[in-house]
Structure formats: C-alpha cells, structure tokens
Amino acid sequence: MPDNDTAPTYARPGAPPIGVYPVMLETAGWDDYRLLDMGEGQKLEQYGRYTLVRPEPQAMGARRLTPVVWERADAVFSGDVEEEGPGRWRFAGSVSETWDMRYGPVSYRGRFMSFRHVGVFPEQAAHWDWVNAQIRAEKQRAPDRPVKILNLFGYTGLASLLPATAGAQVTHIDASKKAIGYARENQALSGLDDLPIRWICEDAAKFVAREVRRGNTYDGIILDPPKYGRGPKGEVWDLYTSLPGLLKDLETLLAKDALFMILTAYAIRSSFVAIHELMAETLSDRGGRLESGELLIREKDGNRALSTSLFSRWSGR
Ligand SMILES: C[S@@+](CC[C@H](N)C(=O)[O-])C[C@H]1O[C@@H](n2cnc3c(N)ncnc32)[C@H](O)[C@@H]1O
Incomplete structure (x- = not known):
C-alpha cells in the first residue's frame, strides 16, 4: 500500500x-457540581450549596431518587419544554441572588438567570x-x-x-x-x-x-x-x-x-x-x-x- x-x-x-x-x-x-438524578423530563443538579430542578427533554426515563429528595430542591425552573425556552425560577425558601463556587484555581458566581442558565x-x-x-x-x-x-x-x-x-x-x-x-x-x-x-x-x-x-x-x-x-x-x-x-x-x-x-x-x-x-x-x-x-x-x-x-x-x- x-x-x-x-x-x-x-x-x-x-x-x-x-x-x-x-x-x-x-x-x-466535582465538589461544586453534580448531576444527582434525572427523569420525567427534568434533571436534579447540585450547584454549590443549592440543588436545582430544571427541564431536560432528554431525561425520558424514570427517576432514581425519591420524590422527597426532588421536593427538597432549593429552586425549580419551569417553562417551555422546548430547549432554551423562556420560563421562570420558583424558590423553596430564601436563597441568595448569587452564590460562590470553585473549579480548581478559579472561583465563579452562580446566579439564577433567564433561560434556565446559572452562569x-x-x-x-x-x-x-x-x-x-x-x-x-x-x-x-x-x-x-x-x-x-x-x-x-x-x-x-x-x-x-x-x-x-x-x-x-x-x-x-x-x-x-x-x-x-x-x-x-x-x-x-x-x-x-x-x-x-x-x-x-x-x-x-x-x-x-x-x-x-x-x-x-x-x-x-x-x-x-x-x-x-x-x-x-x-x-x-x-x-x-x-x-x-x-x-x-x-x-x-x-x-x-x-x-x-x-x-x-x-x-x-x-x-x-x-x-x-x-x-x-x-x-x-x-x-x-x-x-x-x-x-x-x-x-x-x-x-x-x-x-x-x-x-x-x-x-x-
Ligand atoms: C451562553 S454562551 C455559550 C452558548 C451556550 N452554551 C448556549 O447554549 O447558549 C453564549 C454567549 O454568546 C454571546 N453572544 C451572542 N451573540 C454574540 C455575538 N454576535 N458576538 C459575540 N458574542 C455573542 C452571549 O452574550 C453569550 O454570553
């Protein structure tokens, strides 16, 4: 050849x-980010000290964690099932507007933004x-x-x-x-x-x-x-x-x-x-x-x- x-x-x-x-x-x-569970069109994630529920059309299967764990989430984003659609955050208790997280040598601030993003x-x-x-x-x-x-x-x-x-x-x-x-x-x-x-x-x-x-x-x-x-x-x-x-x-x-x-x-x-x-x-x-x-x-x-x-x-x- x-x-x-x-x-x-x-x-x-x-x-x-x-x-x-x-x-x-x-x-x-890593310490400041985990995908905890997903299913029924949503995902449950930990971002620093908060757990969040956000829409996730790809999470079509069953949830593995109990409903109690999901209900304890600090913030839930509800909105359009379409990716990137508009919507709004709903908070379980008092959460701060921003919170600090870390990846290696870099610190970064989380914030509840429109379109389900957190920064x-x-x-x-x-x-x-x-x-x-x-x-x-x-x-x-x-x-x-x-x-x-x-x-x-x-x-x-x-x-x-x-x-x-x-x-x-x-x-x-x-x-x-x-x-x-x-x-x-x-x-x-x-x-x-x-x-x-x-x-x-x-x-x-x-x-x-x-x-x-x-x-x-x-x-x-x-x-x-x-x-x-x-x-x-x-x-x-x-x-x-x-x-x-x-x-x-x-x-x-x-x-x-x-x-x-x-x-x-x-x-x-x-x-x-x-x-x-x-x-x-x-x-x-x-x-x-x-x-x-x-x-x-x-x-x-x-x-x-x-x-x-x-x-x-x-x-x-
Ligand atoms: C969120 S980021 C990266 C994409 C992201 N992963 C997503 O799903 O949308 C998109 C960034 O591109 C910026 N952006 C949008 N249009 C732009 C343009 N014409 N020139 C430079 N930046 C732009 C936005 O301000 C935003 O910060």
Whole structure:
C-alpha cells in the first residue's frame, strides 16, 4: 500500500487532519457540581450549596431518587419544554441572588438567570482540562514562548480564566456587557486580577474579521456559539449561516504551528458529523487530529449519562 494511504501519514501539515468520531467526553462533576438524578423530563443538579430542578427533554426515563429528595430542591425552573425556552425560577425558601463556587484555581458566581442558565456549563469541564493540558505541555516544550488563546462567545469567562492560570495570554470576546461584567467579577473573586486577559465586548465575527485584516494569529481558539445571538450593535448571529464564514476566518487566525481549535454547539438540530465535516473542511491543509462527538455529564450515583451538546476539537500536535 502506498505510504500516503495509511492513516498516520495524514498527521502532517499540508494534509487533512485525521478524523475521529464519535468521541464522548464525560464530566462526572466535582465538589461544586453534580448531576444527582434525572427523569420525567427534568434533571436534579447540585450547584454549590443549592440543588436545582430544571427541564431536560432528554431525561425520558424514570427517576432514581425519591420524590422527597426532588421536593427538597432549593429552586425549580419551569417553562417551555422546548430547549432554551423562556420560563421562570420558583424558590423553596430564601436563597441568595448569587452564590460562590470553585473549579480548581478559579472561583465563579452562580446566579439564577433567564433561560434556565446559572452562569456555568459544567460539561465544559472536559474542554477546560484538555485545554490546560495542551497549554502546560507547550509551556514545558518552549517555556519562553507566549501561548495566545482566543475565546469567542466567552459568557462568564471560565474558559478564559482557566487557560490563563496555565500560563496563556487570553483574548475573551462576548457581545453582552453584562456577561463581560460577570466574567470580570469571577476574575476578581478568584483573586486572579493580574492574569493577562483582554475582556472585549464586541460582535465575535466582526472582531475576528478585524484580526484577520491586522494579521494577528492565535495558538488556540475556543468557540461556544449560541444558536442565535446579537452583537452589541444588533449584528445577527445565526449558527447555521454564520458559522462557515467565521470558521474560515478563524483558520486564517490560527498560527502556523497552532495547538488547537474547539467548537461546541448546543441546542441545534444537527449531528456532530455536520460540525466535524465543517471543521475538517476548514482545517483541510493542516494535518493534526480532529475528533468530534458529544459532551456528556455522568450522574453522581447512577450509571446514566446525559448528553448536553456537540463538539469538534482539532489538535495540531
Ligand atoms: C451562553 S454562551 C455559550 C452558548 C451556550 N452554551 C448556549 O447554549 O447558549 C453564549 C454567549 O454568546 C454571546 N453572544 C451572542 N451573540 C454574540 C455575538 N454576535 N458576538 C459575540 N458574542 C455573542 C452571549 O452574550 C453569550 O454570553
């Protein structure tokens, strides 16, 4: 068989990345996050000192814990059964507006937000750990070389703060002033104000297009785009139509010897194969490895897993 027909020979620049799927990345939780139970269209989770009940259309099976445990929850979000639908929080007793939690060196604040969110997506822990391992390995290989990370649609900043603790220089982009405020609050809460993070409130696609014009590059790119969104000046983000152009620009922003690019997609009617193929097309000249699948959360005391999103992750090394 000719050399270039064997899989390993594709792992070089100038050839498409090796494609691997399905890859299921699991999070079992940590002190401040556990999936306690799920069933009958809802999930019961522990976020720091509070237990919460939220709608979960994928939890179609039976509950394992007793009704008493579910009834003791501190807060229940009720609303549309459709993912990301509007609704409201109902509280069992007196709960504070915000509460503090921790993941490794980073502290972050929970808050009861609209659309059932509480300020953190715990399944992302699988990406946080992997990103930090990549950065640490690179720092060991070339201690003096700065590692520049771009985090798009960065929300409350965990995926910016954690890489910065591993020694990266981070540029964080989000369209919402409020979200940037929460992210900076998390930085202060963590006592990490000295870390080199640029917090920028801007439309992701616009920022990226400008960086392309400036000729800037990054060693790692993380993007967690919503299905629909708006830039600060009303710019429209629609994952299906905006993502291909954004990825094309991001390929230009990836340094020649870049470490990684990670794309996560929530609540879209699609398969991880679709985002895998789009990433493969985007990175078709780079070699390396492209793995795609879903992000899962494993129950605390059960054997069941809950899928939360699709991902596609490229590694240049
Ligand atoms: C919540 S996060 C990540 C996606 C999340 N996992 C979800 O399911 O929606 C989405 C973030 O993208 C931001 N965002 C929305 N549209 C944007 C745009 N055009 N440019 C930059 N950030 C945007 C929002 O402010 C929000 O903080």
